[in-house]
Amino acid sequence: MAHLLGAERIRLEYPTRVIFDDVTVGIGEGDRIGVVGRNGDGKSSLLRILAGRQQPDSGQVTMRRGTTLGMLDQSDVLPSEQTIREAVVGDRAEHEWAGDARIRDVLAGLLGDLDFDATIGSLSGGQRRRVSLAALLSRDWDLVLLDEPTNHLDVEGVAWLAEHLKRRWSANSGGLVVVTHDRWFLDEVSSSTWEVHDRVIEPFEGGYAAYVLQRVERDRQAAAIESKRQNLMRKELAWLRRGAPARTSKPKFRIDAANELIENEPPVRDAVSLQRMAVSRLGKNVVDLLDAGVTYPVPAGAGGAAGEAAGGERVILRDIEWRIAPGERTGILGVNGAGKSTLLGLVSGAVQPTSGRVKFGKTVKIGVLDQRLAELEAISGDKVREVIGRYRTAYRVGDQELSPGQLLERLGFPTAQLSTPVRDLSGGQKRRLQLLLVLLDEPNVLILDEPTNDLDTDMLAAMEDLLDSWPGTLLVVSHDRYLLERVTDQQFAVLDARLRHLPGGVEEYLKIRRDQQSGSGSGSAGTGSGSSGSAGASGSGGVAGAVAASSLAGAERRAAEKELAAITRRLAKVDELVRAQHTAFAEHDQSDYEGLGTLQTQLATLEAESAELEERWLGLSEQLEG
Structure with missing residues (x-):
């Protein structure tokens, strides 16, 4: 296996602690490495050192001559005046980048809901992050370093990115190093794992x-x-x-x-015991959504959006019939903007239905862990010990009775941090304290909205362990597929403003979304974009529209769009076969002229097919644009 990059005897020290001490690692062709470890132990610093963006205090990093390296940093900053087009494809002519199957795949997978000519300054933080990732993946690199690439991607986006990285290089070429807390993603893309802990990097085989x-x-x-x-x-x-x-x-x-x-x-x-305890705490009735719906008025002049009713209203949810049971553990899926937060608002009482009704059980007490940390701002100057001292002195978890301090320890707080002011806690520590305060209030219905933010894999496991013994109704919205499968027993999806049960779980949801996109002719637009499906399908000025907008009508349009999607998939496959053929050339015995001739014939056939497909793809695109 050819060597790509190595770091030898690295030492990195900050004024208060040593991060690495005499660390040596290497990356070779074909390596797919996932990096795990506690927050603050040096995962991001490791990637910056390997990429040459940060210098160690001692030791050296060497890279094979001619190796190209691309990195997605958490602090990537794009010029505000630059357009998405300039950031992703630069000044290349449209026929050049539009004829590249990889670029088309990246655009559809990450930017399907965005206007290609929008400026970076007009985008949200999550959208800018996706543009940075798209700009990186649209170029050829021998080695790619990714720091939290799944941030701001929904379940579909994470699945798309995993598939893209798995087929980006042939089996024994290219290198990938990825830092992420998304454990499903780690298992999908990595063939080895580095754990960063206690000043060292410990290697493990497998995902x-x-x-x-x-x-x-x-x-x-x-x-x-x-x-x-x-x-x-x-x-x-x-x-x-x-x-x-x-x-x-x-x-594995x-x-x-x-x-x-x-x-x-x-x-x-212990599902039976938890169910029995939940019924005793809640009774038989929890929250019933009875034919509930939510619509918002559309301001004058803002018509024409998908999901907008004829009477000037935007339909967020409609005809929701959901009777939540005691002890139910449910995960909610859906693209951003589909109505998940509105659905949770109906359950918590924060949102009032505009049609139908919501019925609450008499003993229901709802706790909500949302994405904001606003409730901690009022107590930012208080010490952690003082904050938890205002709550009850004991808390029952399953058959155990724990003090708040023991609960904090279970969530990864060392005793010394009990005297730390809340404002001095890290993002992950604040998130854990927020969860603890919700639990200390002893709700019997717990709503978690993206609870994995700022948590590393160890803390996610600790939180899941705590939730395993929590006897109540649990509703979770998360793009973290691993968490959903781990702590919930069933999944629902918000699709087309309605709630749909998913007996097949996340896999069924992804299949439904693929079928929807294929049926609408939008290819992969919107997949992973974190946008509502309607945004990806209806925005003629979006990135997907830049390569597959349509003015044809009826069956002719659908047939053209279907063929375009099929050609896109075949081009990706042919490109992969061409790369594999080049690898075979390099590894073949150069004195075997007959064998080389056979390989050359096969390569010529693939390249001819690719050229023919690209010509047909461009022709269809022009028809659809016209």
Whole structure:
């Protein structure tokens, strides 16, 4: 395996702590590396050092001559006056970038809802982040470093990005290093894992599931030191083996060893006991949404948007019939703007229905963990100890009674931090304190809106462990697929302003969305964009419209759009085959002229097919634009 980049004897020290001490790592052709570790342990610093954007205090980074490296940094800043077009494709002529299957795939996958000629300054933070990612992925790199690339991507976007990265290079070429807290994504794209902890980088074979197994083995060997972490990771491994059929089929860790480790591990949740406790706390009635709907008036002159009723109203939700049961654990899926937050607002009482009604049980007490930290601003000068001291002195978790301090410790707060002012906590610590304050209020219905923000993989596991023993009704909105599958027992989706049950879970939702997009002729527009489906389909000025806008009508239009989508998929496949053929050329015995001739013939056939497909693609695009 050819060497791409290496870091030798790296040391990085800040005034208050040492981040790395004598660390040596290497990246070779074909490496797909996921980086995990606690927040603050140096994951982002590692990527910046490898990319040459930050200098270590000692040691050196070397890169193979001619290697090209691209990096997505969390602090990437694009010029505000630049347009999306300039940021992504530069000054290349349209026929050049539009004829590139990879660029078309990136545009459709990340920017389908955006106006290609909009300036960067007019975009939200999440949209700017997606433009930065698109600009990186639309270019050729031997080595790609990604720091939290799934931020601001919905479930579809994360799935698209994983698929894109898996087919971006052939099996033994290119290199990828990715830092993310999205564990499903880690398992999909990484073939090895680096854990950053205690000044070192510890390598593991395989993706996240394999890393969990090896870490359990490591923790077992050091049980006296890490008994708490051992138990938590055993529970995580038990869920991976028992509760996620899609993962158990992957040969990413030794099944026999995993089964032996979890032989005496109880199920992740005692569903019967939790259900019984939930009924005793809530009674039989929780919250019933009865034919509920929400519409908003559209201001004068703002008509024509998808989902707008003839009477000048925008329909957010319609005909919602949902009887929430005691002990129900439900995940809610949907693109941004689909109405998920409005749905949660109906359940919590923060939003009033404009049609139908919402009926609340007499004993219902709702707690909401939202995406904002506004409630902590009023207590920013108070110490953590003082804040939790205002609540109850004991809290029951399952069969255990814990003090608030013990709960904080369970959520990763060391004792020393009890005296820290709230304003001095990190983003992840504030998020955990926010969750604790919600739980200390002892709600029996808990609503979590994107609870994974600012949390690393260890803290996510700790939070999930706490929620496993929480006896109440749990409703979760999250783009973190792993979390949804881990803490909920069923999933619903907000689609076309209605609520739809998903017996097949996240996979069924992604299939429905693919079918919707294929049927509407918008290709992959909107996938991963974090926008409502209507925005991707109706915006003729969007990026998808720049390459596949339509003025044809009826069956002719649908046929052209269907053919365009099929050609796009085939072009991506042909491009992948061409790259594989070039790799075969490089690895083939150069003295075998007959074999080289066969490879050349095969390559010429693929290139001819690619040229023919691109010509047809451009012809269809011109028809649709006309």
